Amino acid sequence: MKQDNYRRQTGFTLLELLVVLGIIAMLAGLVGPQVMKHMGESKVKAAKVQIEDLAQTLDMYKLDVGSYPTSEQGLNALIESPDGAQRWNGPYLRKSKVPLDPWQQEYKYTSPGEHGKFDISSLGADSKEGGEGEDKDLNSWE
Secondary structure (H helix, E strand, O other), X not given: OHHHHXXXXXXXXXXXXXXXXXHHHHHHHHHHHHHHHHHHHHHHHHHHHHHHHHHHHHHHHHHHHOOOOOOOOHHHHXXXXXXXXXXXXXXXXOOOOOOOOOOOOOOEEEOOOOOOOOEEEEOOOXXXXXXXXXXXXXXXXX
């Protein structure tokens, strides 16, 4: 009989388990939004770095070819030689595809640009012009 009492006392009660689950839920509610905020910030930073890398790669392209790719040729000219491009010495990107922005959208490329010799931009998380925070547009001229 004493063994039966001992077995009953070694487990957790339902109330104890509910208290622990409640504490875990409160912690997740406090920590979760902070983690998501930092993820959004890191995507913005990654997009800025990618835009800068593409701009530097376009400068290498211009050194070889003599001009930047036209808007019609686009950033694909960094991977495949466009028609009529002499002295093309690519591919200028390591991968076989032009990278997408962190929100899986294509970068917008215009040459000649309105703000410089070329413009590269991303519309941010919302894929719409304007916005704040993670939705803010990112550009090569800012």
